[in-house]
Amino acid sequence: MTRIRPVLFTCLVAVLIFAGCAGKSAEVFVPSDLNGSIRTGHLVQKADHFLVILDCSGSMAELYDGEKKFVLAREAVRNMIAGIPETEMNFEAGLRVFGLTMNPFVESTSSLVDMGPLDKAAYDKALDKVTFATGKSNLALAIAQSSDDLDRTTGEISLIIVTDGKETDGEAARALEVVKNTYRDRLCVYTIQVGHDPNGQKLLERLSRKGQCGYSENLDNVNSPKAMACFIARGLLKKGPDQDEDGTPDRIDLCPNTPAGASVDDTGCWQLTGLEFKTNKADIAKEYYPIMDKAICVLKKTPGINVLIGGHTDSRGPDKFNQELSQDRAQAVMDYMVKKGVAPERLSVQGFGAAKPIAPNDSQEGRAKNRRVTLTPIAVQDAESADRQ
Structure with missing residues (x-):
């Protein structure tokens, strides 16, 4: 695994978990x-509260892709609720609709789920009430009322708007400005457009921009399980803490102080990733020199650390032989680094034999992974203290 610099979180962890976010x-x-x-700590809760505004107005009775738009919107929300993880989560959630009135000339909005601890079964039951779509498309009214829905919230809020974007009064953006001014940085806005009305798309993109920390998506891009998981990861979750920014979350990082630019294994420990040893051998083939050169570059850029070079073997062979072989592997790496200009006093070696496997030894692939060399950074002052003892 290559160390990852902080970037704008755009489904980063979802890339690791699922291949693709559409379909x-x-x-x-x-x-x-x-x-x-x-x-594993790759994802943690971001939003403390989320409120869905679901469009059930007259325009949502139109067909899109062979189905009425309100049905597609309702099921998208249902799928989102089903996909929200429950492990270590503590969401408060609500559901507001606009439309859903027997009088097509009336502006109407109502809360189907009041803000409170997320109860998936109750939320699902509330969605069952969305059986038709009629009434004026007054998104602004629903947005304005959402401010009251959120009045008792104290944490981060995700406002999720699912609509075709067709509004009758043109006041949705202004209504959102008022809500945003009330909740400020606590509020992020996410929109899902049903259909492809160009004016609706522009409106929803504008709303998400006003939220300053959300984004706009089309239903076509969130209607598969993987794509919906991506939406959930971006809208309700965030990347877990990673203090040394090596791509391995702190919760499972066994080596939390990896230097910048280092390649790490699945446990977050600095490793000469890709360097392989043949069975019972400690010599290093020329094809692996670039791997060690990269580690040398990291060392030269980080003068404040020394390194313990650890050699490892698979489980085959006697313990004494494996201990000596692992020591020889570590020494081979040290010799190369010294030859390339690394001061020998910055390096030390230790053979661990087969004592620290990172993969099962019951397969050829697993054994190959265990025949490796690891690099453990040691702060210079810690190394000096150890030498004096």
Whole structure:
């Protein structure tokens, strides 16, 4: 794994978990499981509260892709709720609709789920009430009322608007400005457009920009399990803490002080990734020199650390032989680094034999991974203290 610099979080962890974030949904929606990513610390909760505004106005009775738009919108929200992970999550959630009135000439908005601890079953039951779409498309009214829905919230808020973007009064952006001014940096706005009305798209993109920390998406791009998981990861979750920014979250990082530019394994420890040793051999083939050159470059850019070079073997062979072989592998790396200009006093070696496997030894692939060399950074002052003891 190559160290990753901080960037704008755009589904970073989702890239690791699922390949792609778009596509048509299957007949039976089975949500992608994000709970594993929560347990490893790759993802953590970002929003404390989220409120969905669902468009059930007259324009949502129109057909899109062979189905009424309100049905597609309703099921998208249902799929989102189903896909929200439950491990270590503590969301408060609400659902507001506009339209859904028997009088097509009336402006109407109502809360189907009042803000409170997320109850997936109750939320799902509330969505069952969305059986038709009629009434004026007054998105501004629903946005204005959302301010009251959120009045008792104290943490970060995700406002999620699902609509075709067709509004009757043109006041949605102004209404959102008022809400944004009330909740300021606590509020992010995410929009999902049903259909491809160009004016609707412009409106929803404008709304998400006013939120300053959300984004706008089309239903076509969130209607598969992987794509919806991506939307959830971006809208409700965030990348977990990674103090040394090596791409391995702190929760599972066994080596939390990896220097910048270092390649790490799945446990977050500096390793000469790609360097392989043949069975019972300690010599290093020329093809692996660039791997060591990269580590040398990191060392030269980080003069404040020394390095313990650790040699490892697979589990085959006697313990004494493996201990000596692992020591020889570590020494081979040190010799190369010294030859390339690294001061020998910055380097030390230790053979660990087969004592620290990173993969099962019951397969050829696993054994190959275990025949490796690791690099453990040691602060210069710590190394000097150890030498005096």
